[in-house]
Amino acid sequence: MKIIQNIKGTQDILPLETKKWQNLEASVRKVCARFGYEEIRTPIIEKTQLFSRGVGEDTDIVTKEMYTWEDKDGTSLTLRPELTASVARSFIQHNLGGKAPIQRLFYMGPLFRRERPQKGRQRQFHQFGVEAFGSDNPEQDAEIIAIAWHILSECGLNNVASLNLNSIGSSECRKKYREALRDYLKPNLEQLSETSQKRFELNPLRILDTKSIQEQNLLKDAPKISNFFNDNDKEHFDSVQELLDTLNIPFIINEKLVRGLDYYSNTVFEFISSNIGSQDALLGGGRYNHLVESLGGKKSSGIGFAAGMERFLLAMNEQNFESNIDIYFINLDHKSISKVFSLTDKLRKNGFSVLTDTLRRSMKSQLREANRSGAKYAIILGDVELSENNITIKNLKNGEQETIQQNDLINKMQSLTN
Numbered sequence: 001m002k003i004i005q006n007i008k009g010t011q012d013i014l015p016l017e018t019k020k021w022q023n024l025e026a027s028v029r030k031v032c033a034r035f036g037y038e039e040i041r042t043p044i045i046e047k048t049q050l051f052s053r054g055v056g057e058d059t060d061i062v063t064k065e066m067y068t069w070e071d072k073d074g075t076s077l078t079l080r081p082e083l084t085a086s087v088a089r090s091f092i093q094h095n096l097g098g099k100a101p102i103q104r105l106f107y108m109g110p111l112f113r114r115e116r117p118q119k120g121r122q123r124q125f126h127q128f129g130v131e132a133f134g135s136d137n138p139e140q141d142a143e144i145i146a147i148a149w150h151i152l153s154e155c156g157l158n159n160v161a162s163l164n165l166n167s168i169g170s171s172e173c174r175k176k177y178r179e180a181l182r183d184y185l186k187p188n189l190e191q192l193s194e195t196s197q198k199r200f201e202l203n204p205l206r207i208l209d210t211k212s213i214q215e216q217n218l219l220k221d222a223p224k225i226s227n228f229f230n231d232n233d234k235e236h237f238d239s240v241q242e243l244l245d246t247l248n249i250p251f252i253i254n255e256k257l258v259r260g261l262d263y264y265s266n267t268v269f270e271f272i273s274s275n276i277g278s279q280d281a282l283l284g285g286g287r288y289n290h291l292v293e294s295l296g297g298k299k300s301s302g303i304g305f306a307a308g309m310e311r312f313l314l315a316m317n318e319q320n321f322e323s324n325i326d327i328y329f330i331n332l333d334h335k336s337i338s339k340v341f342s343l344t345d346k347l348r349k350n351g352f353s354v355l356t357d358t359l360r361r362s363m364k365s366q367l368r369e370a371n372r373s374g375a376k377y378a379i380i381l382g383d384v385e386l387s388e389n390n391i392t393i394k395n396l397k398n399g400e401q402e403t404i405q406q407n408d409l410i411n412k413m414q415s416l417t418n
């Protein structure tokens with residue numbers, strides 16, 4: 001019989017990999033706690049209109065990539081393709097804005113987009129992200145970017161990730177800029193791709209992040225959005241940059257960075273990785289001062305980011321993860337099993353993670369297994385040790401070993417691992 005396989009663009013995360021996931025999740029939780037952000041969990045299915053209204057009718061996500069179906073009662077449902085709209089919905093529905101003037105939230109979980117799968121791009125993937133609702137000030141932008149920077153540093157990725165920063169101004173600024181960009185592109189409209197021609201009408205800013213070299217050349221002398229900033233836009237963007245300097249977070253200004261989703265305004269940013277191939281955006285975010293209103297809530301500013309967990313793990317793949325096994329307890333003679341069990345139990349009750357053999361294998365194969373497990377120490381209880389109430393501890397990193405009294409085992413292990 002043909003075996004059933006997982007769906008294209010999805011992935012089983014097997015035990016060797018889950019360790020890395022848990023590590024990443026722990027780093028995210030640690031940093032979010034450091035900044036006082038609390039976790040929010042929203043459902044994986046939502047009404048389709050949340051995304052068409054929240055993310056934007058003309059975005060790639062909404063037009064091409066959503067898993068949408070009609071439920072038995074005729075409601076159109078969608079597997080969430082991103083989380084900001086869901087978090088904003090929840091914020092409005094539970095009146096979180098009325099409970100505290102600033103809501104600082106983080107999330108982690110799976111998302112679904114029907115994209116063409118490739119390295120770093122899947123149909124079911126995972127993001128972690130943060131959202132802060134309530135403050136319109138540049139220090140809130142800097143705080144959000146600082147969280148991203150702390151998590152990247154925690155994962156050892158601050159050296160491979162570069163921060164691209166831009167401001168797409170207020171809606172009034174973008175309105176003027178859209179006209180200027182259309183005027184600039186109009187004479188060459190025929191040379192634009194079909195997609196860009198559509199964007200020309202709907203959202204010409206999106207043409208700026210084109211991958212086509214020909215279009216990039218056409219855009220060389222295009223007007224710059226920064227020339228259309230009002231005083232507030234300019235002041236806001238300058239302050240964000242000053243604060244990033246204070247925090248020693250390096251960045252480059254990328255005037256072509258507009259981000260794909262409709263809800264952004266003012267600050268937008270992306271961390272790009274130098275070591276994961278063409279799908280190189282590790283993390284992206286920005287300010288969305290009109291999202292809550294457009295979903296029917298009271299006006300509330302917001303800013304956040306989302307990061308691809310698979311891409312983080314790809315970028316981290318070069319690193320060696322420490323095994324969390326402290327001790328491999330070698331079990332040499334099944335006469336000694338009850339002794340081994342009582343000692344491993346004591347060790348575990350004292351907080352050590354301990355592996356032991358239950359297959360009655362030879363010393364050689366147990367030592368091989370001990371090394372493979374990544375354990376820091378092997379403990380050996382052979383015939384001689386058993387008869388003399390001793391025990392041998394072998395450091396698996398440098399091969400040194402010593403024999404001690406069984407009664408001293410816990411104290412000895414505590415002093416070795418401290």
Ligand code: AMP
Nearest residue numbers: 120121122125281282283284306307308
């Ligand atoms: P976005 O929600 O499109 O701004 O994406 C935020 C982050 O999610 C990106 O920077 C990527 O790291 C990640 N991401 C987006 N789409 C995918 C995908 N199809 N597969 C894996 N990661 C993705």
